[in-house]
Amino acid sequence: MRVAGIWPNPSTVDWPGKLVGVVYTQGCSFDCVYCHNHPLIPFSGGRPLSPEELVAEVEETYLGMVEGIVITGGEPTLQPDLADHVKALSDAGYEVGVDTNGANPRAISSVLGSVSRVALDLKAPLPDYPRVVRRPVSGELILETFRLLNDWGRGRPPWSWEVRTTVAPPLVGRQEVLEIADLLAREGFSGTFVVQAFRRDGTRPEASFLREPTVEELVGIAREAAERSGIEVFVRSRLGLKKISPGLDARAASTGPA
Numbered sequence: 001m002r003v004a005g006i007w008p009n010p011s012t013v014d015w016p017g018k019l020v021g022v023v024y025t026q027g028c029s030f031d032c033v034y035c036h037n038h039p040l041i042p043f044s045g046g047r048p049l050s051p052e053e054l055v056a057e058v059e060e061t062y063l064g065m066v067e068g069i070v071i072t073g074g075e076p077t078l079q080p081d082l083a084d085h086v087k088a089l090s091d092a093g094y095e096v097g098v099d100t101n102g103a104n105p106r107a108i109s110s111v112l113g114s115v116s117r118v119a120l121d122l123k124a125p126l127p128d129y130p131r132v133v134r135r136p137v138s139g140e141l142i143l144e145t146f147r148l149l150n151d152w153g154r155g156r157p158p159w160s161w162e163v164r165t166t167v168a169p170p171l172v173g174r175q176e177v178l179e180i181a182d183l184l185a186r187e188g189f190s191g192t193f194v195v196q197a198f199r200r201d202g203t204r205p206e207a208s209f210l211r212e213p214t215v216e217e218l219v220g221i222a223r224e225a226a227e228r229s230g231i232e233v234f235v236r237s238r239l240g241l242k243k244i245s246p247g248l249d250a251r252a253a254s255t256g257p258a
Contacts, residue, residue, distance in 0.1 A: 001025060001048070001049055001051075001054065001079040001081055001082060001084075001085045002025060002026040002027065002043075002045075002046040002047065002048050002049075002079065003023060003024065003025060003026065003046050003047060003048075003049045003054065004024040004025060004026040004039075004040050004045060004046040004073075004074060005023075005024045005046075006021065006022070006023050006024070006057060006058065006061050007021065007022040007023075007024070008061060010062060010065050010066050011070070014070040014072070014097070015068055015070055015097050015117060015159065016158075016159045016241060017158070017159060018067045018068050018095070019065065019066050019067055019068075020066050020067060020068040020069060020070050020095075020097070021058055021061060021062045021066045021068075021069045021070070022069070022070050022072060023054070023058070023069060023070070023071045023072070024037070024040060024072055024073060024074060025040070025046070025071065025072070025073040025074040025075070025076045025078070025079055025082075026040055026042075026043065026044075026045050026046030026073070026074050027040070027041070027042065027043035027046075027073070027074050027075065027078050027079075028040060028041045028073055028074045028075040028078070028101070029075055029078060029101065029103055029104075029135060029137075030075070030101055030103070030123075030133035030134070030135050030137070031133065031134040031135055032123065032132065032133050032134070033134065033171065033203075033204070033206055033207050033210070034166060034168045034171070034198045034203060034207050034210055035203065035204075036199065036201060036202035036203050037073070037074065037202075038202075038203070038204055040073055040074040041074070043078075049085075051081070051084045051085045051087070051088030051089075052088065054085050054088065054089070055088050055089060055092045058089065058092075058094070059092070066094070067094070067095055068094050068095035068096060068097060068116065068117075069089050069094045069095075069096055069097070070096075070097040070098070070099065070117075071085070071086065071096065071097070071098050071099070072098075072099040073099065075100065075101050075103070075104075076098050076099065076100060077098075077100050077101075077103070077104035077107035077108060078104065078107075082098075082107060082110070082111060083107075083110040083111050083114070086098065086111045086114045086115060087114045090114040090115075095116040095117070096114060096115045096116060096117075097115060097116060097117035097118065097119065098111060098115055098117070098118050098119075099118075099119045099121065100118065100119070100120055100121070100145070101120075101121050101123070101133075102120050102121070102122070102141070102142040102145035102146065103137055103141050103142065103145070104141075104145070105141060105144045105145040105148055108145055108148060108149065109148060112148075112152050116160060117159065117160050117161070117162070118149055118152075118153075118160075118161060118162070119162040119163075119164060120145065120146060120149060120162070120163050120164070121164055121165075121166070122142070122146070122163050122164070122165050122180055123165070123166070123172070124165075124172055124176050124180070125176055125179040125180060125183070126139030126140075126142060126143060126183070127139060128176065129142065131171075132171060132172060146163075146187065147187065149161055149191070150187060150188070150189060150190050150191065151190075153190045153191045154190040155190075158192065159192055160191070161190060161191030161192065162191055162192045162193075162194060163180075163184065163189070163191055163192070163193050163194070164193075164194040164195070164196055164236070165177055165180055165193075165194070165195050165196070166195075166196055166197070166198050167195055167196065167197055167198060167213050167217075167218060167221065168198035168210045168211075168213075169198075169210065169211045169213060170209075170210075170211070171210060172198075173213075173221075174221050174224070177195055177221050177222075177225050178221075178224065178225055178228055178229075180225075181193065181225035181226075181228060181229035181231065181233065182228065182229055184229060184231055185229035185230055185231055189231055192232070192234060193225075193231060193232065193233050193234065194233075194234045194235075194236050194241075195218055195221060195222050195225070195233060195234070195235055195236070196218075196235075196236040196237070197212060197213050197215075197218055197236075197237055197238075198210055198211075198212055198213065199212060200212055215235070215237045215238070215239055218235045218237060219235055219242065219244065222234070222235045222242075222244040223244050225244075226244045226245060226246045227246055227247070229246075230246050231246065232244065232245050232246070
C-alpha cells in the first residue's frame with residue numbers, strides 16, 4: 001500500500017466516540033475542486049509499506065494510545081492490497097475504519113469482513129457527479145457501493161456506517177443536500193448522515209469561487225433535509241456535532257470537537 005503519511009496525533013474527529021490514528025494513502029480517482037488533501041490526488045508520491053511495516057509504524061506512532069485506525073486518502077480503495085493491510089491492523093487488535101469515495105464497490109466488498117466502520121463521501125446527487133468530482137464516473141457505481149454498505153451497516157453500532165456530504169456553495173448547496181437526503185430515504189438508509197462545511201484552508205486557488213457556509217446555514221439545510229426525508233441529519237462544524245431530528249427543532253447538544 002502506498003502511504004502518504006500517518007497523522008502524528010490521535011484524533012477524536014475521524015471516528016466519533018473513539019480515539020483513533022489516521023493513515024493517509026496516496027492517489028485519488030476524483031479531482032474535487034474543494035479538496036484540502038489535493039497533494040494526495042496524484043498517484044506518484046508516498047512510500048510503499050507492507051502490512052507488517054504499516055502495523056509497526058502505527059504502533060511506533062501511537063504507542064498504544066488509540067482504539068482504532070482510520071484509513072483515508074486520497075482514495076484507499078485504489079490500493080490493490082488494501083484488504084491485506086486492513087486485516088493486518090485488525091489482527092493486531094485495532095478496530096479499522098475506511099473512508100471512501102464509493103467508486104470501487106469491489107474493493108469495499110473485500111474489506112467488509114475486517115472493518116468496523118466505513119464512511120462514504122457522497123459528493124452530490126448521482127447525475128451531478130462528473131460536474132462535482134471533475135472525472136467521468138458512473139453514478140451507478142456509487143449507488144452500488146451505497147447499497148452494499150447500507151446492507152452491511154444494518155444493526156451495527158452508531159457511527160459504523162456514515163454518509164457525509166460537504167456543503168460548498170455554489171457547487172454543492174441546499175438543493176443538492178435535499179436531493180441526497182431524498183435518495184437516502186428512498187433507499188431505507190441504515191446509517192448516519194452528516195453534512196459538513198467546506199473549509200478554504202489548504203485548498204487550491206481555483207476553489208476561490210466557493211463560499212464557506214456558516215454554522216447557521218448548515219443547521220438550516222440539515223433541518224430542511226431532516227423534515228423532508230424523515231431521517232436524522234448531523235451537522236459537523238467547528239462547534240462539534242449537532243443532531244437534527246425530523247419533527248424537532250435544531251437545539252441539540254454538541255457531542256465533541258470538530
